[in-house]
Amino acid sequence: DAGVTQSPTHLIKTRGQHVTLRCSPISGHKSVSWYQQVLGQGPQFIFQYYEKEERGRGNFPDRFSARQFPNYSSELNVNALLLGDSALYLCASSLAGGDRTQYFGPGTRLLVL
């Protein structure tokens, strides 16, 4: 079975630009979470979506937004990119919003110049 897939794998943007990152969960999983991992740190929670509704939000500015589609795939959008947004963005899926096991994708590495 395919695991969590993310696209693109790498991305280079300049300050002020907008970026959209995509995630496809494991088949049958209805919950998707997004995390940001800055070099040398553990992942930080950004959003969780379950059944197309936002169920959790971390301490990130409004420049970060996300949505979940009817097929349970998800997009993370970041507006007005800053240098500090350079990071590995991870998507994780789980069977249900309260499921204790999350399965992570390989991530999208974003570099903001």
Added chain:
Amino acid sequence: DAKTTQPNSMESNEEEPVHLPCNHSTISGTDYIHWYRQLPSQGPEYVIHGLTSNVNNRMASLAIAEDRKSSTLILHRATLRDAAVYYCILSNPSYSGAGSYQLTFGKGTKLSVIP
């Protein structure tokens, strides 16, 4: 959020058991203890989780102290492929509302395996 404390790094010889400690003295009665690991250039990978009793699976064992203020992840025979950062995480399923559950990662323990 309840926090965890782990050593920054540990070393192990290949094919020897590894015991990775985690302190969580402020754990609440409903917090589960999770372990994930992250291999270089990959996303985190679920290892094991438990509430009160010791747990075993094909990857590892989780030993939970009777007072639940600490736990130990046990890799029975370390291989070179086990070299990774290991994260000990507490979760409460009621956080942020019904059906919501997030993982709060620390810096983890970087495990090096010596051939």
